[in-house]
Amino acid sequence: MTAIYLTELQWTNVAGKMALAQVSDIVFLFLMPVVLKRLGFKKAILLGVFAWVLRFSFFAVSAETPALQTPLIYAAILLHGICYDFLYIAAQLYVNAEADDSNRAAAQGLIAFILWGISSLVGTLLAGKLLEVYKLGEPIGTLTYHWQSAWAVPAMIAGGVMIIFALAFQNPKEGANAHGA
Secondary structure: OHHHHHHHOOOOOHHHHHOHHHHHHHHHHHHHHHHHHHHHHHHHHHHHHHHHHHHHHHHHHHHHOHHHHHHHHHHHHHOHHHHHHHHHHHHHHHHHHHOOOOOHHHHHHHHHHHHHHHHHHHHHHHHHHHHHHOEEEEEEOOEEEOHHHHHHHHHHHHHHHHHHHHHHOOOOOOOOOOOOO
């Protein structure tokens, strides 16, 4: 929803500004081995999920705080690297550490299907439905959605996921390679 949001805010060069997310991604990808070594899988993945909570919260607050709008949006964009790397990439590394040689390829295929297949499809469909729920009856200037609410919902969902993950996740078995990055 970021491109739609920024376009409605009349930002120019939206794709260029959003490309900062990929720069952040590269930086945090290089930091991942250090983070995994110091924090382990559970805390690193929790950090990634918490970054999603922050990212969506920054977008939500930016929608109603004009004085902080630009820095909050840039902060949300730059959080992408932590969100992506410490959740998606760390999850794949965890699966790699937990799977044995006989099922590693199948486990990697399954986690890829879940993370980049089903969850991406469901997330995209739900984001579209969410925007429709928060579509304004009459546009307010260039805005056609109530963005604070549209961003608050995924922030709350990510917060719920973070709590469930914190309670349910089991660290890798003793001796697993937690530094496989």
